[in-house]
Amino acid sequence: xxxxxxxxxxxxxxxxxxxxxxxxxxxxxxxxxxxxxxxxxxxxxxxxxxxxxxxxxxxxxxxxxxxxxxxxxxxxxxxxxxxxxxxxxxxxxxxxxxxxxxxxxxxxxxxxxxxxxxxxxxxxxxxxxxxxxxxxxxxxxxxxxxxxxxxxxxxxxxxxxxxxxxxxxxxxxxxxxxxxxxxxxxxxxxxxxxxxxxxxxxxxxxxxxxxxxxxxxxxxxxxxxxxxxxxx
Amino acid sequence: xxxxxxxxxxxxxxxxxxxxxxxxxxxxxxxxxxxxxxxxxxxxxxxxxxxxxxxxxxxxxxxxxxxxxxxxxxxxxxxxxxxxxxxxxxxxxxxxxxxxxxxxxxxxxxxxxxxxxxxxxxxxxxxxxxxxxxxxxxxxxxxxxxxxxxxxxxxxxxxxxxxxxxxxxxxxxxxxxxx
Numbered sequence: 259x260x261x262x263x264x265x266x267x268x269x270x271x272x273x274x275x276x277x278x279x280x281x282x283x284x285x286x287x288x289x290x291x292x293x294x295x296x297x298x299x300x301x302x303x304x305x306x307x308x309x310x311x312x313x314x315x316x317x318x319x320x321x322x323x324x325x326x327x328x329x330x331x332x333x334x335x336x337x338x339x340x341x342x343x344x345x346x347x348x349x350x351x352x353x354x355x356x357x358x359x360x361x362x363x364x365x366x367x368x369x370x371x372x373x374x375x376x377x378x379x380x381x382x383x384x385x386x387x388x389x390x391x392x393x394x395x396x397x398x399x400x401x402x403x404x405x406x407x408x409x410x411x412x413x414x415x416x417x418x419x420x421x422x423x424x425x426x427x428x429x430x431x432x433x434x435x436x437x438x439x440x441x442x443x444x445x446x447x448x449x450x451x452x453x454x455x456x457x458x459x460x461x462x463x464x465x466x467x468x469x470x471x472x473x474x475x476x477x478x479x480x481x482x483x484x485x486x487x488x489x490x
Numbered sequence: 491x492x493x494x495x496x497x498x499x500x501x502x503x504x505x506x507x508x509x510x511x512x513x514x515x516x517x518x519x520x521x522x523x524x525x526x527x528x529x530x531x532x533x534x535x536x537x538x539x540x541x542x543x544x545x546x547x548x549x550x551x552x553x554x555x556x557x558x559x560x561x562x563x564x565x566x567x568x569x570x571x572x573x574x575x576x577x578x579x580x581x582x583x584x585x586x587x588x589x590x591x592x593x594x595x596x597x598x599x600x601x602x603x604x605x606x607x608x609x610x611x612x613x614x615x616x617x618x619x620x621x622x623x624x625x626x627x628x629x630x631x632x633x634x635x636x637x638x639x640x641x642x643x644x645x646x647x648x649x650x651x652x653x654x655x656x657x658x659x660x661x662x663x664x665x666x667x668x669x
Contacts (some may be wrong), residue, residue, distance in 0.1 A: 298512070
């Protein structure tokens with residue numbers, strides 16, 4: 259059976275609705291059965307359909323009566339604690355989904371900002387085109403990154419104090435050797451990736467396509483001809 | 491990448507012997523029942539009640555329109571004609587349109603969540619592409635001290651510049667307000 263996205267609304271087509279009802283009711287009963295068997299717990303299901311006067315039940319009449327009796331023995335407050343109907347259940351789902359959404363949006367924002375930061379570092383992106391809220395977020399990321407780097411440097415110095423004081427060890431060939439694109443990001447492929455991504459926020463795409471004329475001093479010619487990497 | 495868990499495995503249909511596995515299985519599965527039940531009610535408009543007792547003796551129930559009304563109906567303790575009263579019908583009608591709205595809201599949120607997840611995947615791709623080219627964009631743990639120092643200097647420079655830019659923007663805004 260292929261997975262189809264079903265719209266969460268009443269099915270107006272009578273025959274489609276009846277078919278869905280039959281399939282889903284069967285599936286639901288099966289699930290309740292499984293849960294009860296696997297976990298050794300009491301459970302029951304009662305479903306009234308417009309197609310029969312008698313309800314469909316699980317496990318059977320005696321089983322259902324037994325569970326209902328046990329249910330009624332529980333004090334009302336206790337029963338109500340985890341009792342749901344359509345409204346309360348869907349509201350719970352809404353809350354949960356909202357939280358997941360917020361979390362994912364925050365994560366994406368952080369990831370985007372990381373891209374912005376690295377683009378600025380290599381002169382492929384410009385600060386000029388960032389708005390105040392962007393700059394604020396960038397500032398937070400920058401501060402956090404600086405903290406992380408300092409902490410990491412400290413822990414490395416503690417681990418091997420001699421090594422840290424020594425002169426720069428030779429760098430891997432791929433970095434120092436030849437190609438001018440080793441330091442300066444040849445971002446053509448990256449940009450293509452960006453433009454293909456229709457889901458990525460529009461501002462980011464626009465921003466990426468407008469590197470500044472004015473070099474704020476972060477371009478490759480400023481930072482990266484570092485004593486360690488004279489060839490770049 | 492090695493598997494993080496055992497994945498989908500065919501499970502034997504009998505009581506789970508390991509107590510903690512049993513509790514885990516219950517907590518993973520029981521919520522899905524109410525989701526399926528709620529979907530069935532929305533899609534087909536049926537009345538139903540489900541009662542589940544947990545291994546720790548807690549009780550969970552779901553009912554449409556209400557757990558109690560369905561139980562009463564089943565035990566034939568409610569008079570069938572009551573369900574046809576005008577007041578009752580009006581209440582149900584109001585509830586149903588409320589539920590419809592909630593479902594639309596939920597569908598909307600789920601759509602947004604999916605879009606954000608797609609964005610996340612793309613951002614990951616972009617990052618991977620760039621990390622192949624730039625040594626400095628690696629996780630901090632694998633960089634050496636000299637490399638970290640260089641990176642730190644560059645970022646400090648960026649910080650200075652972006653702070654200057656913020657002042658510039660705020661200044662511009664202030665000037666425009668003055669006019």
